[in-house]
Amino acid sequence: MSKIVADGIVIEHFSLAPMIKRLTLGAPAIARAAQPGQFVHVRVGEGYHPLLRRPLSIAEVDREVGNITVIYRIVGQGTALLASLPPGEFVDCMGPLGNGFDLNTERPLLVGGGMGLAPLLFLAKALCPKPVTALMGGRTKEELWWRNVFLGVCRSIHVTTDDGSMGRKGFTVNLLPELLENCKYDRIYACGPLRMMEGVARLARDKGIPCQISFEDHMACGVGACLSCTCAGTDGKRRKVCSDGPVFWAEEVLEL
Amino acid sequence: MMLAVDIAGIKMKTPVMTASGTFGSGPEYADFVDLNKIGAIVVKGTTLTPRDGNRGRRIAETPAGMLNCIGLENPGVDEFVSRILPGLAAYDVPIIVNIAGATTDEFAELARRLSVPGVAGLELNISCPNVKEGGIAFGTDCASAAAVVAAVRRNTALPVITKLSPNVTDIVSIARAAEDAGSDAVSLINTLLGMSIDIRRWRPELGNVLGGLSGPAIKPVALRMVWQVARAVKCPVIGLGGIMTANDAIEFLLAGASAVAVGTANFVNPRASVEIAEGIRDYLVERGIKHVSELVGRVNENI
Numbered sequence A: 001m002s003k004i005v006a007d008g009i010v011i012e013h014f015s016l017a018p019m020i021k022r023l024t025l026g027a028p029a030i031a032r033a034a035q036p037g038q039f040v041h042v043r044v045g046e047g048y049h050p051l052l053r054r055p056l057s058i059a060e061v062d063r064e065v066g067n068i069t070v071i072y073r074i075v076g077q078g079t080a081l082l083a084s085l086p087p088g089e090f091v092d093c094m095g096p097l098g099n100g101f102d103l104n105t106e107r108p109l110l111v112g113g114g115m116g117l118a119p120l121l122f123l124a125k126a127l128c129p130k131p132v133t134a135l136m137g138g139r140t141k142e143e144l145w146w147r148n149v150f151l152g153v154c155r156s157i158h159v160t161t162d163d164g165s166m167g168r169k170g171f172t173v174n175l176l177p178e179l180l181e182n183c184k185y186d187r188i189y190a191c192g193p194l195r196m197m198e199g200v201a202r203l204a205r206d207k208g209i210p211c212q213i214s215f216e217d218h219m220a221c222g223v224g225a226c227l228s229c230t231c232a233g234t235d236g237k238r239r240k241v242c243s244d245g246p247v248f249w250a251e252e253v254l255e256l
Numbered sequence B: 001m002m003l004a005v006d007i008a009g010i011k012m013k014t015p016v017m018t019a020s021g022t023f024g025s026g027p028e029y030a031d032f033v034d035l036n037k038i039g040a041i042v043v044k045g046t047t048l049t050p051r052d053g054n055r056g057r058r059i060a061e062t063p064a065g066m067l068n069c070i071g072l073e074n075p076g077v078d079e080f081v082s083r084i085l086p087g088l089a090a091y092d093v094p095i096i097v098n099i100a101g102a103t104t105d106e107f108a109e110l111a112r113r114l115s116v117p118g119v120a121g122l123e124l125n126i127s128c129p130n131v132k133e134g135g136i137a138f139g140t141d142c143a144s145a146a147a148v149v150a151a152v153r154r155n156t157a158l159p160v161i162t163k164l165s166p167n168v169t170d171i172v173s174i175a176r177a178a179e180d181a182g183s184d185a186v187s188l189i190n191t192l193l194g195m196s197i198d199i200r201r202w203r204p205e206l207g208n209v210l211g212g213l214s215g216p217a218i219k220p221v222a223l224r225m226v227w228q229v230a231r232a233v234k235c236p237v238i239g240l241g242g243i244m245t246a247n248d249a250i251e252f253l254l255a256g257a258s259a260v261a262v263g264t265a266n267f268v269n270p271r272a273s274v275e276i277a278e279g280i281r282d283y284l285v286e287r288g289i290k291h292v293s294e295l296v297g298r299v300n301e302n303i
C-alpha cells in the first residue's frame, strides 16, 4: 500500500459540465493501492509557476487496466493548465495519499455537495453491490450533473437544490431527517462544504449512526511534513488533513 | 566519497540536506526517497512546549514561490525526544534539530534537553518570521544573536548552526556575531517576509497577514547573501533558498556554501534532495573534479 510518485499518462480527458473535467490517467501502481477517500497530489506544469502540486480526490479506479480518474472544477491557474492536457501527455502524480473511508458498512448513506462528491463516487463503487443511497445537494440543477455520474452505482439517489430547480428545495441537511426516518443506515459518509458536514454529523450523532467526513485545506507537501493543513482534534491533539485525514470520524474533528 | 562533507563535525554522505519545516522529521518522505542518501535531515522548528501554530490559512502561492505562516506548530521538545527521535535511529542519516526559543533561556534549555544520542547537531532558528515572541527578533540584532548562541554553547557539546534571517540590512554582521559567540556554522537564508492579497475579498490570503517567502523566487537574494557571508566568516556556511536543481545547488557551492539545503523543492519533487546530490556528482564527474569541496567559494569575480 505504499505511496509513490509516478508519471500518469492521460488516457481520457473531457468535460462533464461547464468548467468540470474528468481526467483518466494510466497509473497502475497508484490504481492498485488506491482506497476510496484518498487523493493524488498532481503537478500541473513543468515550470515554477504554479509551483506547488494540486490535491485531487481519486474519483474512480480501474485496478485491472491500471487507471485512476479525477473529476475537477477549473477554479484557477493550476486546474486551467491541467485542463489543457491532451491524451498521451504525462502528469506527475504523488499518491495515493491520505487515509480513506472505513468500508465496514452494510447500509451506507453518502451525503455530498459540490466537488465533495468526487471521493464519494469512488466510495460508492467500492461499496457495490451493497445498497448505496446517495444524497446530493447543489445550488441549481446545473450543478447536479453529478446525478448522472452516480446513476447505476447507487440503489437510490436523493437530490436537493437551493432554488428548487431539481429535487427537493433546500439543503441536504433539510432532507436528511426524512431519509433517516425511512431507513436504518448503519453509516453516513459526508463530503462537501464544512457547514453541510457539520449539519450531517449532528443528525448522525443524534441517531447514533457512525459518521465519517472528508476535509479539505490548502496543502503544500501532502504527506504530513509541512504543517500547512493541520486542524484541531476534539481531543486537543492536532491533526494533519493530508496524512491523518482527509477522512476523519466526525467526532474526532468536529465540535457537535 | 566525492560528495562526503564534514560540516562542523557533522559527517554527511552528501552536501545536500533538507531544510527545516519542509521535510517533517524525515519518515514522512520515506516512501518516496531513501533517507539514508540524504546529507542530513533538519527537523521542524522545535520549541520548549507544544505549539498549535497560527490560525487560518497557512500557505499561499506566489510567482515561482510560496508564502507560509505555519507559526512553528510542533509537539514540543519532550515529545520529540521521547516519541519521534527513537524512530529516526532506523536511518543512517544525521539528524539536526532546528530549535526556536521565545527567550535566550529557552534556547539554552532546548539545547540541554536535545543533547542526547541521536541528535547530530542543533540549528538555532533566530529567524522565524511567523511567531510573535523570539524568532526573528533574535536574528535582526547582533547582540541578541550572540547572546542566544553563547547561551546554547554553554549548554551543549553538539555542533551548533545558526540560521540567519534575510530580513536585515546587514546579514554579514549577524553572521560574524554568531561566529564570534561560538557558532560552529551558519545556515542561510530563512524565508523573506512577504504578503499577498485576495482582490476578490480585499483580504490578505494568509491567516497571519504576513508570511515567509520561499522557493525559486528567492534564490538570487539567497545566493547574494551566501556569497557575502561566506567571504566574511571562517566557519562553514550552509546555503539555502530556492534550490530546485543541481545547477542551483552548484551556484551556492561556488558562492561559498560548504553544503546546501533543499526546502520548498521537496513539495514539488519529493526526491529532490537525492536527485540534486546525484546531479552534483554528475557535474563533478563530467569535469573531472575529484571532490565537491573543490567547488566551494570558487566563483571567480574577475571579469
Ligand SMILES: Cc1cc2nc3c(=O)[nH]c(=O)nc-3n(C[C@H](O)[C@H](O)[C@H](O)COP(=O)(O)OP(=O)(O)OC[C@H]3O[C@@H](n4cnc5c(N)ncnc54)[C@H](O)[C@@H]3O)c2cc1C
Pocket (backbone or CB within 6 Å): A039, A050, A054, A055, A056, A057, A058, A070, A071, A072, A073, A074, A075, A076, A077, A078, A079, A080, A115, A118, A119, A215, A216, A217, A218, A219, A246
Ligand atoms: C484532499 C483534497 C482533495 C480535493 N479533491 C478535489 C477534487 O476531487 N475535485 C476538485 O475540483 N477539487 C478538489 N480539491 C480542491 C483542489 O485541490 C483545488 O481546487 C485546486 O488545487 C485549485 O488549484 P488552482 O490552481 O486551479 O486554483 P488556485 O488559483 O490555487 O485557487 C483558486 C481558488 O480556490 C481556492 N482553493 C484552492 N485550493 C483550495 C483548497 N485546497 N481548499 C480550499 N480552497 C482552495 C483558492 O483559495 C482560490 O480562491 C481537493 C482539495 C483537497 C485538499
Ligand SMILES: Cc1cc2nc3c(=O)[nH]c(=O)nc-3n(C[C@H](O)[C@H](O)[C@H](O)COP(=O)(O)O)c2cc1C
Pocket (backbone or CB within 6 Å): A220, A226, B019, B020, B021, B022, B044, B045, B046, B068, B070, B072, B098, B125, B128, B163, B189, B190, B191, B213, B214, B215, B216, B218, B240, B241, B242, B243, B261, B262, B263, B264, B265
Ligand atoms: C512550510 C515551511 C515551513 C518552514 N519551517 C521552518 C522552521 O520551522 N524553522 C526554520 O528555521 N525554517 C523554516 N522554514 C524555512 C526553510 O527551512 C528555508 O529556510 C526556506 O524555506 C528557504 O528555502 P527554500 O526556498 O528552499 O524553501 C520553513 C519553510 C517552509 C516553506
Ligand code: FES
Pocket (backbone or CB within 6 Å): A218, A219, A220, A221, A222, A223, A224, A225, A226, A227, A228, A229, A230, A240, A241, A242, A243
Ligand atoms: S500538506 Fe503538508 S502537512 Fe499537510
